[in-house]
Amino acid sequence: MISVFGSANMDLVAYVAQAPRPGETVTGREFRTVPGGKGANQAIAAARAGAGVAFLGAVGDDAFGPGLRAALAEAGVDTAGLRVVPGPSGVAHIVVEDGGDNSIIVVPGANGAVTGPAGRDAETIARSDALLLQLELPMDAVVAAAHVPRGVSSRAEVILTPAPAAPLPAELLEAVDLIVPNEHEAAALTGRDDPRDALEALLGLVPEAVVTLGARGALYGSRDGTRLREAAVPVRAVDTTAAGDTFAGALAVARTEGAGPARALRFASAAAALSVQREGASTSMPHRHEIDRLLE
Numbered sequence: 038m039i040s041v042f043g044s045a046n047m048d049l050v051a052y053v054a055q056a057p058r059p060g061e062t063v064t065g066r067e068f069r070t071v072p073g074g075k076g077a078n079q080a081i082a083a084a085r086a087g088a089g090v091a092f093l094g095a096v097g098d099d100a101f102g103p104g105l106r107a108a109l110a111e112a113g114v115d116t117a118g119l120r121v122v123p124g125p126s127g128v129a130h131i132v133v134e135d136g137g138d139n140s141i142i143v144v145p146g147a148n149g150a151v152t153g154p155a156g157r158d159a160e161t162i163a164r165s166d167a168l169l170l171q172l173e174l175p176m177d178a179v180v181a182a183a184h185v186p187r188g189v190s191s192r193a194e195v196i197l198t199p200a201p202a203a204p205l206p207a208e209l210l211e212a213v214d215l216i217v218p219n220e221h222e223a224a225a226l227t228g229r230d231d232p233r234d235a236l237e238a239l240l241g242l243v244p245e246a247v248v249t250l251g252a253r254g255a256l257y258g259s260r261d262g263t264r265l266r267e268a269a270v271p272v273r274a275v276d277t278t279a280a281g282d283t284f285a286g287a288l289a290v291a292r293t294e295g296a297g298p299a300r301a302l303r304f305a306s307a308a309a310a311l312s313v314q315r316e317g318a319s320t321s322m323p324h325r326h327e328i329d330r331l332l333e
């Protein structure tokens with residue numbers, strides 16, 4: 038079982054030839070509301086990839102809250118740990134240009150009210166094989182969650198996606214088993230532009246690291262000396278919005294099933310490649326049978 042302690046946002050997505058510049062108004066081609074947020078995305082990706090998943094987080098008491106809960110529940114995610122707090126849900130205002138580039142404004146809303154897990158939420162984490170964390174909740178809450186497994190000698194491994202990129206406090210890093218930044222986040226965290234150098238620097242901070250390289254694949258390193266490179270599956274990408282979240286969710290599933298690093302990288306790359314061929318975030322995440330078919 039996997040616990041995800043993280044954000045749920047409603048993605049308000051406008052598809053347009055070119056994003057407007059300041060003072061400019063442009064006419065878009067299409068608009069969609071799609072449940073998202075890095076936490077909810079990783080939870081849905083992991084559930085579709087075949088794991089039992091519990092989501093811990095918060096939505097507002099506005100019109101978006103029920104839709105966010107329903108999206109998680111439809112994917113089979115346990116939402117008993119999803120609170121409803123007064124005020125707006127988190128939203129992400131996303132502009133997707135025809136070329137596939139996107140720009141995003143996240144307004145945290147209810148995510149900003151989440152505090153460190155206690156009571157039943159802490160018990161859920163303790164029972165898990167993996168805990169997935171991202172940085173769209175208050176840092177104090179993320180740090181507290183990261184320390185839950187060790188505090189109760191749980192076997193749960195702590196997997197951190199350090200996004201959006203932010204300085205990582207030592208109290209967080211000391212509790213992380215595996216960090217999974219994209220190459221931009223890895224560069225921001227380490228000050229090393231070459232992802233191979235960034236990977237080595239990350240291994241000075243945590244025992245294992247994966248640096249994702251978009252269409253160029255991913256790098257893996259471990260303090261035991263293992264270094265791997267996984268090429269991306271060659272596909273025509275139409276929307277890379279949640280590639281990293283799909284990758285992280287699927288990677289956690291493979292690891293909790295006992296896969297070694299090479300097999301886990303292949304599984305995550307296949308899931309992410311499937312997701313970039315379809316529009317949207319949660320809407321684009323593949324089911325287990327699709328991942329298995331691609332890997333045959």
Ligand code: ADP
Nearest residue numbers: 219249250251252254255269274280281306309
């Ligand atoms: P993020 O979405 O966090 O920016 P990346 O862009 O690095 O993360 O993508 C994460 C993973 O998704 C990559 O390591 C790769 O496996 C897969 N991926 C991303 N873009 C493509 C693409 N154009 N074609 C195939 N796979 C892709």
Ligand code: NA
Nearest residue numbers: 276312315321
């Ligand atoms: Na997608």
